[in-house]
Amino acid sequence: VKGGSDEQKRVFYTGLYHALIHPNVLNDVNGQYPKMESAENGHSTYDRYTVFSLWDTYRNLHQLMTLVYPERQIDMVRSMVDMSKEWGWLPKWELYGRETFTMEGDPSLPVIVDTWRKGLTDFDIDAAYEAMKRSATTPGKDNPMRPDIDLYLEKAYVPLGVYSGDMSGDNSVSHALEYYVADAALAWLAEQRGDTDLARTLRQRSLGYKNYYSKESGTLRPKLADGTFLSPFDPRQGENFEVVPGFHEGSAWNYTFFVPHDVDGLVKLMGGKRKFVDKLQMVMDSALYDPANEPDIAYPYLFSRFGGEEWRTQKEVNRLLGKYFTTKPDGIPGNDDTGTMSGWAVFSMMGMYPDCPGEPFYTLTSPVFDEVEIDLPEGRKLTIEADRTSPSDIYIQSMTLGGKPLKKYRISHDELLKGGTLKFNLGPTPKK
Template sequence: VEGGTEEQQRVFYTALYHALIHPNLLSDVNGEYPLMENFGVGRSEHDRYTVFSLWDTYRNVHQLLTLVYPERQIDMVRSMIGMYEEWGWMPKWELYGRETFTMEGDPAIPVITDTWIKGLRDFDIGKAYEAFLKSATTPGARNRMRPDIDPYVERGYIPLGFYAKDLAGDVSVSHALEYYIADHALSLLADSLGHREDAKRFRERSLGYRHYYDKEYGSFRPINPDGSFLTPFDPRAGENFSAAPGFHEGSAWNYTFYVPHDVEGLARLMGGRKRFVEKLQMVFDEGLYDPANEPDIAYPYLFSYFKGEEWRTQREVARLLETYFTTAPDGIPGNDDTGTMSAWAVFSMMGFYPDCPGEPYYTLTAPVFDRVEIATSRGPLTIEAKGAGAGTRYIRSMTLGGKPLRKYRISHDELLGGGTLAFELKTTEQ
């Protein structure tokens, strides 16, 4: 990177360093490694990786690796598929050949789907798809990845009290929201592989989040076993990692906009674009956004789904970078979660972010540097920002490959094929 302040460069390269610590090599120099969930020794012709903190890293770390270090990402995908072959399930939060079952969801699906759709394909996608179908269809009593899948399939949601074996207690809404995202990614992969009926089935499943939306509070709300909403209910309960029924490490507001695969559909539920934007802005204005945890990490980029509101993304991203990413001892917002918070900073400082795991798209924002150069698998990618500097946090105009660019969300292919993404920045949103 070129330009920016010395502190911004230090923040950027520190974040990049943090993002590359994990996953880390598990295999020895001769290719041997401990088999997943047993005491045997395996041997691989490729690098075998470990420490797959996937609930965290499926959101941005693997997208960064796919963009900048594709050969390492391919070996990480091969490692995940190898784990499935060795113990029958994809990793959720793997640590040195053992599954910790930390957090929730089915996060290997969006990681591998994203990798495949972006054109990195030197791995056994058929074996991966087999694994995904297993976790997405096996009844809960025999499902290591989705133990509460039965009501999810039958009703489209998970009620309170059905499964509460996590250390955090009953986090049914958080579980279901993760499954919706995984099933959306699975629908994209199924479509890519020509499995049209599977694609339709999993896309329909991914829209079950609508069950949780409560018009009274304008937020997601846990559902009782009888189908009624939890009462009493406080959408702010759960702030600062305190316990709240239905939600893991957060409040209802940390999760209510956590539907990256159907932002427009969620806006319709809320009463339209204007109401959606007002409520999302309220989350930032009233301190309900948590910069130190994953569920709402993409919130700043959701404004850009609506024409004329993109400036809000640019403002909030700049403010968050300035406030929470510094060179001080507390210069990252809380636990870095194996590089996830740092990857957020790396992408945001470059001017784009993968806001929906599994979808090969980036939402654009104002870069902090004059120039960024990335060596990609398809040649050099250059990002230029005319006028970058203190106070210039808004986009006046953009070009991609020398042609005017008027949309704020572009595909991976468009970005890599453009060669140069150029911004002209300004100091005010007007």
């Protein structure tokens, strides 16, 4: 990178360092490694990885590996698929050959689909697909990845208290929201493989978040098995990581906008673009956004889905970087979660962010550096340039990709790589 302040460079390269600590190589120099959930040794001809903190890393770290270190990402996916061959299931939160079942969801699915859609295909997609279908369809009693899948399939949501048996410690909404993202990713792959009925089922299932939307609270809200909403209900409860019905490590506000695969559908639920944008801005202004945890990590980028509102993304991302990512001892907003918080900073400082796991797209924002150069396979390069007159020029006035004017703020992975050079013209005032 070139340009920016010395502190910004330190933050950036420290973030990159953090992002490369895990997943880490598991096999010994002779290729031996402990098989998944087994006392036996396996032998790998590639780098076998471990420490897949996937509830965290599926949101941005694996996308960073795919873009900047594709040779590492492909080995990570091979490792995940081989784990499924060894014990039947893809990892959720794997640690040195053991599944910890930490957090929720089915996060391997979006990682694998995202990687495949970005052109990294040198792995056993047939085995991966079978393992993905297994976790998305196997009944709960035989499904360690989705033990609460039965009522999810029946009702298109996970009812409060049914799986855990304890409403106070129930994470039902959080569970379901993660399943929706995974099922949306798998639906695309199923369609590509000709499983049209399964694709249709998965796509419909991924829209089940609508069951949780409460017009009264204006948020997603836990729901009982009989279809009624939890009452009484405080959407702010959970802000300080206390145990709260329906949500894991956060409040309803930390989860309400977490529908990355169907933003348009969520906009309609909330009453249209203006109401959506105003509510999202209220979340940012009222400190209801938590920069230290994953569920709402992509919130600032949602503004750029709407013409004339993209400046809000540029403003918020710039503000968050300056406030929460520094060279001080507390220079990240919270637990780095095996590089996920750092992944957010690295992407944001480069001027883009992977806004939906499983979809090969990036939302653009103003980079903090004058130039970023990324080495690509076959000797190619991706260059990101910013033309500004002062550090306070944080608002995008115009953009070009490959020398051609670029009007949209969300571009595909292929467009980005084929463009060669992404250039931003920045100014001190918003372009509305």
